[in-house]
Amino acid sequence: MTATTDSAALRARPLDRRRWHLSEQAQTILLLLPSILALAVFIYVFISFTFWVSLSNWRTLKIDLTLREPLFATYAEMFAMARWQADLRNTFVFTIFFIAFAVTLGLTLAILLDRHLAGHNVFRNIFLFPYALSFVVTGVVWRWIFNPETGLNLLFEVLGINYLLTQAGMAPLKPGWITDPTVVAEVNGILAAVLPGVDAWQVKWGIPLAMIPVAIAATWQLSGFVMALYVGGMATISDEVREAARIDGASEFQVYRKVIIPMLRPVTISVVVILLHVSLKIFDLVYTMAGVGPGFATDVPAIFVFEQMFKATRYNLGSAAAIIMLVLVALVIVPYLASTLREDS
Amino acid sequence: MTTAALSQPQPRRRPRHWGTYAVWIVMFLMAIVFLMPVYVMVANGLKDAQSVSLQRMWLPPAQLSTDNGFAGAWQRLQPNMMNSLLMVIPATILSSLIGAINGYLFAKWKFRGSDIVFTLMLFGFFIPYQSVLLPLVRTLQILGVYGTIPGLVLVHVIYGIPITTLIFRNYFAGVPTELMDAARVDGAGLITTFTRVMLPLSIPAFVVVGIFQFTNIWNDFLFGVTVVPNPAAQPVTIALNNLSGTFSVEWNVVMAGAVLAALPTAIIYILLGRFFIRGILAGSVKG
Numbered sequence: 001m002t003a004t005t006d007s008a009a010l011r012a013r014p015l016d017r018r019r020w021h022l023s024e025q026a027q028t029i030l031l032l033l034p035s036i037l038a039l040a041v042f043i044y045v046f047i048s049f050t051f052w053v054s055l056s057n058w059r060t061l062k063i064d065l066t067l068r069e070p071l072f073a074t075y076a077e078m079f080a081m082a083r084w085q086a087d088l089r090n091t092f093v094f095t096i097f098f099i100a101f102a103v104t105l106g107l108t109l110a111i112l113l114d115r116h117l118a119g120h121n122v123f124r125n126i127f128l129f130p131y132a133l134s135f136v137v138t139g140v141v142w143r144w145i146f147n148p149e150t151g152l153n154l155l156f157e158v159l160g161i162n163y164l165l166t167q168a169g170m171a172p173l174k175p176g177w178i179t180d181p182t183v184v185a186e187v188n189g190i191l192a193a194v195l196p197g198v199d200a201w202q203v204k205w206g207i208p209l210a211m212i213p214v215a216i217a218a219t220w221q222l223s224g225f226v227m228a229l230y231v232g233g234m235a236t237i238s239d240e241v242r243e244a245a246r247i248d249g250a251s252e253f254q255v256y257r258k259v260i261i262p263m264l265r266p267v268t269i270s271v272v273v274i275l276l277h278v279s280l281k282i283f284d285l286v287y288t289m290a291g292v293g294p295g296f297a298t299d300v301p302a303i304f305v306f307e308q309m310f311k312a313t314r315y316n317l318g319s320a321a322a323i324i325m326l327v328l329v330a331l332v333i334v335p336y337l338a339s340t341l342r343e344d345s
Numbered sequence: 346m347t348t349a350a351l352s353q354p355q356p357r358r359r360p361r362h363w364g365t366y367a368v369w370i371v372m373f374l375m376a377i378v379f380l381m382p383v384y385v386m387v388a389n390g391l392k393d394a395q396s397v398s399l400q401r402m403w404l405p406p407a408q409l410s411t412d413n414g415f416a417g418a419w420q421r422l423q424p425n426m427m428n429s430l431l432m433v434i435p436a437t438i439l440s441s442l443i444g445a446i447n448g449y450l451f452a453k454w455k456f457r458g459s460d461i462v463f464t465l466m467l468f469g470f471f472i473p474y475q476s477v478l479l480p481l482v483r484t485l486q487i488l489g490v491y492g493t494i495p496g497l498v499l500v501h502v503i504y505g506i507p508i509t510t511l512i513f514r515n516y517f518a519g520v521p522t523e524l525m526d527a528a529r530v531d532g533a534g535l536i537t538t539f540t541r542v543m544l545p546l547s548i549p550a551f552v553v554v555g556i557f558q559f560t561n562i563w564n565d566f567l568f569g570v571t572v573v574p575n576p577a578a579q580p581v582t583i584a585l586n587n588l589s590g591t592f593s594v595e596w597n598v599v600m601a602g603a604v605l606a607a608l609p610t611a612i613i614y615i616l617l618g619r620f621f622i623r624g625i626l627a628g629s630v631k632g
Binding site: 046119139283319321 | 473536
């Protein structure tokens with residue numbers, strides 16, 4: 001019993017009273033096995049199944065897993081759809097506005113809090129509060145705030161902004177917000193000069209104005225999260241660093257611009273990666289706040305998947321869109337996880 | 346304005362001058378903007394059906410009557426609030442326990458390739474769940490739990506494993522291995538070391554993971570709307586969306602409904618905000 005020659009076991013349990021036992025490595029793997037198997041099936045097998053469906057003929061309630069000819073025909077069909085083209089444009093525009101707003105605001109709030117003025121804990125808790133809420137709650141409330149008949153437009157009216165504008169001979173401020181189908185800053189013409197195939201595009205590539213209110217609502221919800229990550233990062237930078245910079249004659253603004261913000265680079269990378277994967281997957285907020293919008297002005301890939309799969313029963317089309325979403329997220333996440341793994345080992 | 350305020354040189358114990366006040370005023374104004382939607386929800390929820398209107402959206406309720414939006418919202422959402430509770434409590438407990446064991450093993454019993462296995466698991470936290478929904482629904486149908494709260498519990502437990510494992514792994518990695526060695530000299534095995542030494546130490550991690558999972562699962566919309574088609578069995582987030590999409594319903598009821606759906610996570614946030622922030626830092630992979 002105790003006279004085992006297995007050195008690992010000897011080191012591990014010198015006083016073992018049991019006659020027989022599994023090696024601890026075997027126990028580890030055995031205990032992890034249920035989780036590993038569950039995730040292998042619910043993630044990797046399921047993704048493979050979805051990929052297969054995206055290549056198949058299945059687009060009615062009756063299951064049909066025969067492969068569609070030619071291979072990837074469903075993908076070709078999808079990329080030719082005006083709606084899918086609008087979805088890609090909308091995600092792109094939303095991502096840029098949302099990340100720009102949320103990072104700028106979150107970092108600003110963190111810097112303001114970093115001065116530890118009276119009540120800074122209360123302010124921090126207020127700024128982070130929306131993060132505790134559901135995207136559905138955010139969508140339901142902001143949908144009313146951006147309702148052109150009331151909400152902010154009513155505020156412009158009541159505060160006399162529109163009175164001043166009309167007195168000055170200008171049009172009153174009454175944007176359509178999430179109901180506005182306009183796409184501004186169209187770039188199809190410019191792109192057509194550089195890229196082949198742009199003429200075949202069915203949508204205007206530019207900024208769909210209805211997407212901006214959605215980005216603002218998402219910023220309300222997530223800038224506190226960004227702030228919390230930056231506050232956590234700033235807490236690890238010692239006061240000596242700031243003092244040294246000040247002794248070198250840096251102004252308070254330069255201390256942040258030249259010293260603190262560069263030192264927070266790892267936090268910024270985490271923030272951008274997390275926000276990117278949130279924005280590529282965004283569903284509940286857009287679905288409850290704006291829906292697909294006029295002329296698909298606020299449609300996003302996640303809504304496309306949901307409607308093709310669960311409303312229209314075009315399973316191969318919905319699956320193809322889901323796989324493209326996965327690829328986009330993987331392009332962001334896989335390098336991030338790989339670098340984390342490399343740092344660990 | 347902020348940059349002007351920040352460009353004032355500030356010693357650590359800084360005297361109060363206009364720069365300090367400017368920062369404080371900016372934070373105060375930001376706080377008003379951040380609380381504005383909360384005000385809209387609560388103020389309009391408290392109005393009765395006659396006094397809620399598009400024109401009076403920003404005004405506080407003129408009088409408080411028992412006929413306010415909360416009465417109607419509670420009547421409509423109460424069964425779904427119950428569904429959400431029955432889903433979130435078992436799912437949070439189970440996924441925390443599984444995460445604790447996994448995290449302990451990945452932190453303290455590394456084997457060849459354990460980091461790669463862990464990373465492959467963690468990838469599951471980031472995937473768009475749209476890419477698994479179709480086979481997921483089929484599987485739940487085969488298991489006989491499609492459209493039920495136990496089905497949702499199963500889904501949230503499985504897809505919660507990556508993040509709960511991550512947070513516990515990072516937590517246990519910070520626990521000195523010497524503590525384990527003492528127990529192991531006394532003959533404790535892998536599991537006994539966990540239950541006798543690590544588990545009692547891990548209460549803070551359980552609070553962090555518990556809050557993180559409670560918030561995530563309560564706030565979920567995608568799984569609820571795809572896995573449970575029957576409105577009576579749906580969690581509250583889906584019921585709130587249905588309520589908001591119904592034109593016959595008054596705005597005061599919708600706003601009160603939003604407050605009700607937000608209440609459990611808001612209460613947890615207000616009471617346990619400190620742990621909430623720790624969860625955010627722990628859940629952001631690198632921390």
